[in-house]
Amino acid sequence: xxxxxxxxxxxxxxxxxxxxxxxxxxxxxxxxxxxxxxxxHGIVGENGAGKSTLMSIxxxxxxADSGEISVNGAATxxxxxxxxxxxxxxxxxxxxxxxxxxxxxxxxxxxxxxGFVLNQGLGKARRELERLERDYGLQVSPDAIIDDLPVGLQxxxxxxxxxxxxxxxxxxxxxxxxxxxSEADHLFRILRQLKAQGKxxxxxxxxxxxxxxxxxxxxxxxxxxxxxxxxxxKTSPEHLAELMVGRRVLLRVVKAERxxxxxxxxxxxxVVKDQAGTPKVNGISFVVRAGEIVGIAGVAGNGQSELLExxxxxxxxxxxxxxxxxxxxxxxxxxxxxQKLAHVPEDRHRLGIVTSFDACENVILGYHGDEIYxxxxxxxxxxxxxxxxxxxxxxxxxxxxxHLRLGLFSGGNQQKIVLxxxxxxxxxxxxxxxxxxxVDIGAIEFIHKRLIAMRDSGKxxxxxxxxxxxxxxxxxxxxxxxxxxxxxECAPETPEKQIGxxxxxxxx
Amino acid sequence: xxxxxRELPRWVDLGLIPLINLIAAFLVTSLVFLAIGESPLExxxxxxxxxxxxxxxxxxxxxxxxxxxxxxxxxxxxFHAGLFNIGAEGQAYLGGLGVALVCLPLGALPxxxxxxxxxxxxxxxxxxxxxxxxxLQAKRGSHVVITTIMFNFIASALMIYLxxxxxxxxxxxxxxxxxxxxxxxxPLMHDVFAGLGIEIARTPLNLSFVWAxxxxxxxxxxxxxxxxxxxxxxxxxxxxxxxxxxxxPQRLIIIAMLISGALSGxxxxxxxxxxxxxxxxxxxxxxxxxxIAVALMGRSHxxxxxxxxxxxxxxxxxxxxxxxxxxxxxxxMIVVIQGLVILFAGALxxxxxxxxxxxxxxxxxxxxxxx
Numbered sequence: 001x002x003x004x005x006x007x008x009x010x011x012x013x014x015x016x017x018x019x020x021x022x023x024x025x026x027x028x029x030x031x032x033x034x035x036x037x038x039x040x041h042g043i044v045g046e047n048g049a050g051k052s053t054l055m056s057i058x059x060x061x062x063x064a065d066s067g068e069i070s071v072n073g074a075a076t077x078x079x080x081x082x083x084x085x086x087x088x089x090x091x092x093x094x095x096x097x098x099x100x101x102x103x104x105x106x107x108x109x110x111x112x113x114x115g116f117v118l119n120q121g122l123g124k125a126r127r128e129l130e131r132l133e134r135d136y137g138l139q140v141s142p143d144a145i146i147d148d149l150p151v152g153l154q155x156x157x158x159x160x161x162x163x164x165x166x167x168x169x170x171x172x173x174x175x176x177x178x179x180x181x182s183e184a185d186h187l188f189r190i191l192r193q194l195k196a197q198g199k200x201x202x203x204x205x206x207x208x209x210x211x212x213x214x215x216x217x218x219x220x221x222x223x224x225x226x227x228x229x230x231x232x233x234k235t236s237p238e239h240l241a242e243l244m245v246g247r248r249v250l251l252r253v254v255k256a257e258r259x260x261x262x263x264x265x266x267x268x269x270x271v272v273k274d275q276a277g278t279p280k281v282n283g284i285s286f287v288v289r290a291g292e293i294v295g296i297a298g299v300a301g302n303g304q305s306e307l308l309e310x311x312x313x314x315x316x317x318x319x320x321x322x323x324x325x326x327x328x329x330x331x332x333x334x335x336x337x338x339q340k341l342a343h344v345p346e347d348r349h350r351l352g353i354v355t356s357f358d359a360c361e362n363v364i365l366g367y368h369g370d371e372i373y374x375x376x377x378x379x380x381x382x383x384x385x386x387x388x389x390x391x392x393x394x395x396x397x398x399x400x401x402x403h404l405r406l407g408l409f410s411g412g413n414q415q416k417i418v419l420x421x422x423x424x425x426x427x428x429x430x431x432x433x434x435x436x437x438x439v440d441i442g443a444i445e446f447i448h449k450r451l452i453a454m455r456d457s458g459k460x461x462x463x464x465x466x467x468x469x470x471x472x473x474x475x476x477x478x479x480x481x482x483x484x485x486x487x488x489e490c491a492p493e494t495p496e497k498q499i500g501x502x503x504x505x506x507x508x
Numbered sequence: 509x510x511x512x513x514r515e516l517p518r519w520v521d522l523g524l525i526p527l528i529n530l531i532a533a534f535l536v537t538s539l540v541f542l543a544i545g546e547s548p549l550e551x552x553x554x555x556x557x558x559x560x561x562x563x564x565x566x567x568x569x570x571x572x573x574x575x576x577x578x579x580x581x582x583x584x585x586x587f588h589a590g591l592f593n594i595g596a597e598g599q600a601y602l603g604g605l606g607v608a609l610v611c612l613p614l615g616a617l618p619x620x621x622x623x624x625x626x627x628x629x630x631x632x633x634x635x636x637x638x639x640x641x642x643x644l645q646a647k648r649g650s651h652v653v654i655t656t657i658m659f660n661f662i663a664s665a666l667m668i669y670l671x672x673x674x675x676x677x678x679x680x681x682x683x684x685x686x687x688x689x690x691x692x693x694x695p696l697m698h699d700v701f702a703g704l705g706i707e708i709a710r711t712p713l714n715l716s717f718v719w720a721x722x723x724x725x726x727x728x729x730x731x732x733x734x735x736x737x738x739x740x741x742x743x744x745x746x747x748x749x750x751x752x753x754x755x756x757p758q759r760l761i762i763i764a765m766l767i768s769g770a771l772s773g774x775x776x777x778x779x780x781x782x783x784x785x786x787x788x789x790x791x792x793x794x795x796x797x798x799x800i801a802v803a804l805m806g807r808s809h810x811x812x813x814x815x816x817x818x819x820x821x822x823x824x825x826x827x828x829x830x831x832x833x834x835x836x837x838x839x840x841m842i843v844v845i846q847g848l849v850i851l852f853a854g855a856l857x858x859x860x861x862x863x864x865x866x867x868x869x870x871x872x873x874x875x876x877x878x879x
Contacts, residue, residue, distance in 0.1 A: 334754025352749065
């Protein structure tokens, strides 16, 4: 009893003076953090602020260069995830670590099978799993195959996995990135229940709304430093954003009413299949008119990527037609550019840029054949350089060095280079996927303003984002995609809950 | 999270690291020499002298260098486009056929006509041999590593058949063609210099050395100063981005392989038209494969390739002199030395890199702070 009392006085996790460098990058600078037992503790910060590094140190993926970790008041050396699990720390990763064709039970025991003969361990595990499900209200059938489960349930399995290993502290890394709003609500209910049972939860996210909704305390990181830890009840999203960026930021997008003009993009009965022949887009039709932003909302992986790739000519559609300015648009990325379609791809690193190339070589990507960049049979280096410098200036890209390798720019600045390249061509239609993924708050504000400016100058914009707030803030009209179909169309003011239902496939 | 960035100064990347790798290779070589009871220092002295110390030694070094420049460039062009063309051996072999088909029937024509025709012939046949693997890669996704190496064997079998059954003169027992007419010999550098009134040693070194240097410059211009080169490099660095940018990957794959095959084919200019003056078996002698190491060591940059080619040329020539001078050092020992250089400069290229990178990231940090 006395021992228990003594333990309760100690914080669940205490990090003291954690310091970590990766070569020239100082990822964590002298960070101290105390997470009290039985609380939900949020950690926010921009991309590259050092949140993930800090949690990776806590979970044993990296070793801190200096500093100390205490669990329940006792100094603990965590050299590997195994040590972390032994110390009662569990982690739910952003990308699930599950074996898709195994059952829930098999996944839960993975790595903790217990004994040479699997069956014996499995029987015990099944009873334990049933107890955990009962205690924490985490219902999943132990015999369901992971691939058959929706993402929300897969995440539940991840949580069960951690609990099965005796986790007292659960770290969740961006847990709502792949969830619909209602699934996210459900997750938060589970987290509160876990808290009520005495578990401690560390929640890493960049969504301030979630922080406000569910956490008790929140720590803010900026450029590798811990800038503040505050009681959630005594703060506001605006205040947190300011702490994250280091200056005041506008969280709301300001835009004027505008009457849309003629039809620019017309998609008719478009069907797109993947390499295996599985339909990803099931014959959808919609239009985008001049002077409007049409937002496509939906949980990632519901056909949005395939839709964008088919319109922009990266992927051949199976059937259906795309018309731009009333003319048939063949599925050809080069031809699309000629017809004044610009494309900011959702997966910047995979499609939009070449990280090993200089900034100036990225500025001509897709427009490398343009007359202005040619000088006889050679590329006109001077023209390319001048153009890059101008675009970097216009879009406030930092550092303003056309010869710097693109991989050395921050995500926000990379995205600005892509936007500059695509917007400065004065396209009739701009297709933007996840414009602010991996982009810091300061740059988000800038990018949103640019998109609104495009619309105000009478261009058509098609925006795809998994951030519902972004869609609702920017779009004039919202289409909701689920399972390759458009499950609804609504005004951006439509309550989030209703859009969420459409995202889950329910009819509007 | 972006990983740790390791931007090294160019002179470290292109100069210091290859040098350190080379020194490591020679240190291990020294151990081998000590084991057989030879003085490493003396042996290195003999090799250096053999490669650069006297006129004909230097001539032979540059003659071998020419081969390595061609095959190194060939590998590098494909490599920049993300293709691993290990078929230079076969492409060069067929290039020889192209040269012979020009030089045998047209040997009576003036030299100024034959030389361009032979260049075209070698390029055409080398490129044609690369085309089939290229087409299969582009349209069917058959990996060029597999197909090009298979085509090396096919080239070998084909040439044996042609030289034994078709191209050898009637009554000859040798699997080789008749000698080319004098007009179809590439001028030796010895003769070229003699024409200018300068006396140099007589070696097989011929005008194709100049052609190799021209090719290096052209490849450099093509890769970094033309739209085609830009497209090839985008394809190699990020194929999805190439598709996004509206490039045609299938066409680019074929173009890169054709250029690569043509460059391989040029090896025949040096060996067949410059030195042997007849088409014979196995004249490619592994130059195609060593070209991979040359390109990797030269970091796929034409300038680096020329330097690496000189190094390998010197190893060939200096090694030959060493095995001549020292009976204990057999030809096999020379192969061991070459192998060690390839091992350290190619396969273990990244062994010292992290430590060197760590050493040089400090000044970089200061620069970042300024920015």
